[in-house]
Amino acid sequence: MAPQTALFDRLSTRTSGNGRLRGLFGRTRSRKIVLLACLSTAVLLLLYLGTYRDPLSGWSLGTMSFGILRGAGRLRSVCSPEEYAAGNWLYRPYHTRPGPLTKTYDTNSTILEEGDDDPFTENPAILRNMTKSQDIFNFTRFDGCASSREYFWHLAADSHKQFDRFPGPTEWEWVPGGRCKSPSGLRDWNREDVVKEFAEGGGWLLVGDSVTENHFFSLSCLLYPHVIGFPDYNKLTGMYDRSWAQHLYLNPDSPILKDINLPSGFNLSSTPLVTFRRVDLLWSKSELETMHKELHPEFYDTTSSEGFSLFGEERTWSIPPKEYLDIFYKPLPEGNYATMVVSTAGHWTTNLFRGYHLDEKNKKHDGPPIGYDALIGFYNEVMSRWAEDVQHRLTIEKSNDVSHAQRLGRIWSTKDSAGNRRRDKKVLVRAYLPGHEDCHKKRSPCEEIQPFQWNFWNWPIIWKFNEVFKNLLSVRSEHPDVIYLPIDRPGRLRPDAHSTGDCLHIMSGAGVLEGWSHYIWHFITREI
Ligand SMILES: *[C@@H]1O[C@H](CO)[C@@H](O)[C@H](O)[C@H]1NC(C)=O
Ligand SMILES: *[C@@H]1O[C@H](CO)[C@@H](O)[C@H](O)[C@H]1NC(C)=O
Ligand SMILES: *[C@@H]1O[C@H](CO)[C@@H](O)[C@H](O)[C@H]1NC(C)=O
Ligand SMILES: *[C@@H]1O[C@H](CO)[C@@H](O)[C@H](O)[C@H]1NC(C)=O
DSSP states (O other): OOOHHHHHHHHHHSOOTTHHHHHHHHHSSOHHHHHHHHHHHHHHHHHHHTTOBOTTTOOBGGGOSSOSSSSTTOTTOSSOHHHHHTOEEEEOOGGGSSSTTOOOTTTTOOOOOTTSOOTTTTOTTSOOSOOSGGGHHHHHOOSOOSOOTTHHHHTTOSOGGGGGGTTGGGSEEEEOOGGGGSTTSSOOOOHHHHHHHHHHHOEEEEEESHHHHHHHHHHHHHTTTSEEEESOTTTOOSOOOTTSOEEEEEOTTOGGGGGOOOOTTOOTTTOOSEEEEEOSSSSOHHHHHHHHHHHOGGGTOOOOSSOOOSOOSOOOOOOOHHHHHHHHTOOTTTOOEEEEEEEOOTTOOTTTSGGGOOOTTTTTOOSSOOSHHHHHHHHHHHHHHHHHHHHHHHHHHHHHHHHHHHHTTOOOOSBOTTOOBOOOOEEEEEOOOOOOTTGGGOOSOOSSOOOOSSOOTTGGGHHHHHHHHHHHTOSTTTSTTEEEEOOOHHHHTOGGGBOSSOSSSBOTTSSHHHHHHHHHHHIIIIIO
């Protein structure tokens, strides 16, 4: 890694991801013309949309989970999660674009089709063969990663045997579908803006299993060097626990600090911009046991000598919703979160939930139904309660906020004392992403989601777990602050983007995890 001072020197001359685009507008004679053109395009687009149906994705206004026309005054949506996910991966050699989230498909950057002769072959500055782990930064265009936990594992650069995969997985760009790909669609990623908005308007609390931890690591690279990771795993002696929270703090040496209007009470060394908490099941094990006994007494009524037990021996990390919602609501300087992103399903297997395990031996048992369909039934029941409880907490906190301000004789406002617009707290449920079979033999994205053959774990039915949340949260008015984000499709098309050791975890830098950050940032700043 380059020393940070040198990096910051480079930063001042280097433009961020959308520099090319800004340059384009700067050169235009009159910005007004551009503005007018944009406006009329928008009007035309709106008129056109009522009848529009995307031939590829099948997207139309009617398929959106929240329409622009529904709910007057919320004329906001420019790139819905469904449209975002309805795109495709485009071959774009890593050296023809400045980073994993840059948009080249509507600019005149070098376009190479897969299989084309690469005119850059002879250029010695373009790295073709990976020989050391550090080379991954050449391919991913990350300046580094702030998190230090399992560093090269997260980048899939920890095994010499698989160096020959690179630069392969870093050569693809996600082109979203629907209106997202228009200039006024998906917001261009700009890490400096993201950092500023996290500090001023509130940051993210990521709650989920090890795949969410992958997401956290990727974000620590996307925002590097403006953030620093905590804990510093390089300095740890002894074991660490996966239940520990991990944080990203603002880097006090970052040159963008002077442009940030920090909320009062914000402490550079203790107020996180982003936090990850390992929570595999969204409920604690004991809560699940209690609810199971209450909802399914039939499992416990039996006169059989061995009692029913919901869980087996498999380890898991999970805490009660109350505990992570308390973190979400921590006031400054301890907390400054506006968005909580949760995802679960991966650990909802009949190995962990051993009581639901169905095999040849207990196939003909005469007790209540077990197996995956029954487990999903239970999942539906407890996630329905989860959505109620979480929305309830958000509603209560919001009304407390208002009445507190009224008691103080202040008009309730979404601005803090530093004048920043505070973001409304939202909880986003990111659709879970299953793994791919035989992933290390796959060296490029696929165009369609591939069917499963071997039925590993619960991968083939992850979609059913996702449907549960989709259905539970389909009526926005019932859970206005808890929103389902079906943005799993880009990842489902990337069997080539897994870690070196397994086919579930996703490497940082291939565009999958980065795409989640990109879309979620767009969503909370543009769609709601
Ligand atoms: C791409 O290049 C062509 C020809 O040089 C030009 O007419 C067009 O405006 C360019 N498009 C963009 C988006 O820069
Ligand atoms: C790798 O990336 C660096 C910085 O972007 C660049 O200077 C260098 O020429 C690249 N190529 C090789 C072969 O290291
Ligand atoms: C680099 O990798 C390519 C493709 O895998 C291979 O054909 C070539 O021989 C390698 N070159 C060197 C110098 O190892
Ligand atoms: C900020 O947090 C650090 C670490 O918790 C603490 O030592 C310091 O006193 C705090 N600064 C202020 C101004 O509260």
